[in-house]
Amino acid sequence: MRYLAVSLIIFSYLILCWLCWRNYQRKQHISRSVATKSEDYILIGYASQTGSAFNIAQQTADQLEQAGKSVQILPLNQINPAQLTLISTTLFIVSTYGEGEAPDNGNRFIARTLAQLDNTSLQNLQIAILALGDSSYQHFCGFAHQLHNKLHQCGAHFLTDIIEVDQLDESALRHWQYYLGQLSGNTHFSDWSKPAYEHWKIIARECVNPASPGAPVYHLQLQPCSTAEHAQWQAGDIVEIGPRNSPDLPHREYSIASVPSGGTLDLLVRQVRDGNGQLGLGSGWLTEQAPLNSAIQLRIRSNPHFHSPDASRPLILIGNGTGIAGLRAHIANPARCNAKHWLFFGERSATADQFFHADIQRWQHTGLLTRVDKVFSRDAASNPVTNAPRYVQDLLLPNAQAILRWVDEDAAIFVCGSLTGMAQAVDDALAQILGADRLERLADEQRYCRDVY
Numbered sequence: 001m002r003y004l005a006v007s008l009i010i011f012s013y014l015i016l017c018w019l020c021w022r023n024y025q026r027k028q029h030i031s032r033s034v035a036t037k038s039e040d041y042i043l044i045g046y047a048s049q050t051g052s053a054f055n056i057a058q059q060t061a062d063q064l065e066q067a068g069k070s071v072q073i074l075p076l077n078q079i080n081p082a083q084l085t086l087i088s089t090t091l092f093i094v095s096t097y098g099e100g101e102a103p104d105n106g107n108r109f110i111a112r113t114l115a116q117l118d119n120t121s122l123q124n125l126q127i128a129i130l131a132l133g134d135s136s137y138q139h140f141c142g143f144a145h146q147l148h149n150k151l152h153q154c155g156a157h158f159l160t161d162i163i164e165v166d167q168l169d170e171s172a173l174r175h176w177q178y179y180l181g182q183l184s185g186n187t188h189f190s191d192w193s194k195p196a197y198e199h200w201k202i203i204a205r206e207c208v209n210p211a212s213p214g215a216p217v218y219h220l221q222l223q224p225c226s227t228a229e230h231a232q233w234q235a236g237d238i239v240e241i242g243p244r245n246s247p248d249l250p251h252r253e254y255s256i257a258s259v260p261s262g263g264t265l266d267l268l269v270r271q272v273r274d275g276n277g278q279l280g281l282g283s284g285w286l287t288e289q290a291p292l293n294s295a296i297q298l299r300i301r302s303n304p305h306f307h308s309p310d311a312s313r314p315l316i317l318i319g320n321g322t323g324i325a326g327l328r329a330h331i332a333n334p335a336r337c338n339a340k341h342w343l344f345f346g347e348r349s350a351t352a353d354q355f356f357h358a359d360i361q362r363w364q365h366t367g368l369l370t371r372v373d374k375v376f377s378r379d380a381a382s383n384p385v386t387n388a389p390r391y392v393q394d395l396l397l398p399n400a401q402a403i404l405r406w407v408d409e410d411a412a413i414f415v416c417g418s419l420t421g422m423a424q425a426v427d428d429a430l431a432q433i434l435g436a437d438r439l440e441r442l443a444d445e446q447r448y449c450r451d452v453y
Contacts, residue, residue: 041070042183043087045079047094047106047143050238050253050451051303052168053132057093059192060130060180067184076106077444081116084125089183092147095132097453098419100142104443104450105305114150122156128163128183130176135166159183167251168194197242197297199225202290203264212352213378216271217322218287219257219355221264225295235259235329236306236451239267241282242297252282255326255416255451256300257356259333265298268325268355306414306451308333314340314411316403318426320392321347323417324355326451330414331363342371342406346392346422348378373399392417393425400433407434412447423452 044061048054061071076094084090095103102109131144141164148162160179165172173192181187204221224231233256240251258266271287272280279288290296308330309315315336317327324345331341343360347353353376363369377389396403407413415426430448431439442448 041072041087043079043083043090044071044073045076045090045092045094045106045109046073047076047092047103047109048305049095049097049103051301051305053093053095053103054304055302056130056132056173056192060091060093060176063177063180063186063189064184066189067186069184076109077112077440078105079109079113081113081121084113084117085121088124089126092127092129092144093132094129094144094147096134096137096139096141096143099137100139100146101419102143102146104448106143108440110146110150114154117154119153120155122151122154125156126159127151127156128159128179131162131164132168133164133166140164140166170194195299197299198231199295200265200298201225201293202286202296203293205287205292207287208268208355209349209352212349214270214348214353215273216287217353217355218269218271220267220269220286222267222296222298223264231265231300232260233265233300234302235308235333236303236326238301238303238451239265240299240301241286251299253301253453255323255329257325257328259329261334262332265300266325266328268322270322303451305446306416306449308336309412309447311335312339314342314406314409316342316344316406316411316413318344318392318396318413318415318417320345320417320422322355323415323422323451326416327414328356328359331368332359337368340370340406340411341368342373342411343369344373344392344395346375346377346390346395348376350374350376350379371402391425392422393429396426396429396433403430403433407438407442407447412449413442415448415450415452417452419452423450 042064044057046053046057048057057073061073064071076092094106097103101107129144129148131141133141133144141162144162144164152158163172163176163179165176170193177189177192181189200222202220203223206219207216208219209217237256238253239256240253242251254267254269256265257268258264267286269283269286272283274280306326315330317330319327327343330336331343341363347355360369360372364372373395375390375392375395377391413430415423417423427439434442439448
C-alpha cells in the first residue's frame with residue numbers, strides 16, 4: 001500500500017507538471033498569435049485639441065487602407081505599453097497648442113505610458129511623427145519634440161525626421177503623404193488640400209459690453225451669401241475665417257456660439273489691439289473693418305472632441321470671457337432640450353459683461369439651465385473678505401459636493417475659454433474635487449472635454 005501511495009503521488013505530480021507545461025505552451029502560442037496579429041497592422045496615435053490632428057489621422061488611415069494595410073486609430077492616452085512593444089509600425093500625428101502643451105487626449109502619454117518603458121523596450125518599433133503647430137509660438141511643435149525625444153530614449157527607430165506642419169501647410173502634408181506612399185507601396189494618393197473658403201456675410205454685429213473695463217466684445221451673426229447653401233455644423237465645432245484685408249495671412253479660429261437650427265452662425269469676438277493700438281488682423285476685420293452684408297471668407301471645421309454628449313447626459317459647463325460662445329451652442333442644441341445643464345461663468349463686470357444674458361435668463365425660466373453660477377473679477381464685492389479678485393475657477397470648490405453628485409449621476413464637464421490661467425486652474429480645482437485619477441478617466445471617456453485657446 002505504501003508503494004501504491006507513493007506511485008499515486010508521483011503520478012499526480014507528473015500529471016500536474018504536464019498540465020503546467022501544456023498551459024505554458026498554450027500561453028506562449030497565444031502570445032505569439034497576438035504578436036503576429038499586432039505586427040499585421042499599423043497603429044496611428046493622435047493627439048488633437050480642436051480636431052485637425054484627428055482629421056489627418058483619419059485621412060492617413062484611409063490612404064493606408066486603400067493600399068491594403070490594416071490600421072487602428074487611437075488617441076495617445078488610450079495606447080498602452082504592451083501595444084507599442086508588439087506592433088512593428090506606429091505613426092504619431094500630434095498637435096501642439098499654447099506654448100508647447102499637449103492636447104488633452106495626449107497629455108498623459110509620455111508621463112503615464114512611455115515612463116513605464118526602458119531604453120530597449122521599443123527597439124523593434126518603427127515610428128514616424130507628423131507635428132502640427134503654429135510657428136508664431138516660441139515652442140513650435142513643442143509637444144511633438146518632447147514625444148520624439150522620449151520615444152528615442154525608449155529605443156524606437158524613426159522612419160523619417162519629424163515632419164513639421166505650420167498652420168496646416170499643404171506642402172508639408174504632401175510630404176507626409178509621400179512617406180505614407182513609401183510605407184504602403186502605393187504612391188498614388190488623393191489630394192488632402194484644405195477645403196476652400198465659402199462666402200458668408202455678417203448680417204448683424206453688436207458690441208455687447210460697451211461700458212466694460214476690458215476690451216470690446218462683439219456678437220456677430222453670419223449667413224451664407226448664397227441661399228442655395230445649407231451649411232451644417234454641430235455644437236462644439238470651429239469656424240476658420242480668413243482676414244480679407246490680408247489674404248496671405250493664416251486664418252483665425254473662433255468657437256461657434258450657435259447651432260444650424262438657430263438660422264445664423266453666431267460668434268463672440270473680443271477686439272484685440274497691439275501695443276501701438278493697432279487692431280488685430282482677425283478681430284479688427286470682423287468687429288470693425290468688414291462692412292455689414294459684405295462677403296466674408298469662412299470655412300467650418302469639425303471638432304469632434306468637443307461635440308455635445310448624449311442627449312440625456314447632464315452637462316456642467318465652465319467658461320470665462322468669450323469662451324461662453326462654445327458653451328452656448330451646447331445649451332442651444334435641440335437634441336439636449338430635456339437634459340440638465342449647469343453653467344459656471346466668469347468675466348470682469350456684472351454691469352457690463354453679462355454675455356448672452358437674455359438667453360441665459362430664458363433658459364433658466366424654461367428649466368434648460370438648472371443652475372447658473374457667475375463671478376466678476378473687477379467688482380468690489382468679488383471677494384468681500386479679502387478684496388482679492390475671484391475667477392470662475394474659484395466657484396468650483398465651494399460647490400464641490402454638488403459637482404460630485406452631478407458627476408456620480410453621469411454628468412460630463414465641458415470647459416471653454418482661456419488656456420492661460422483659467423484652464424489649468426479649473427483642472428486643478430476639479431482634480432481636488434474628483435481626484436486626479438477619476439478626472440483622467442473622465443477625459444478618457446470623453447466626459448471631460450476642453451476647447452481652450
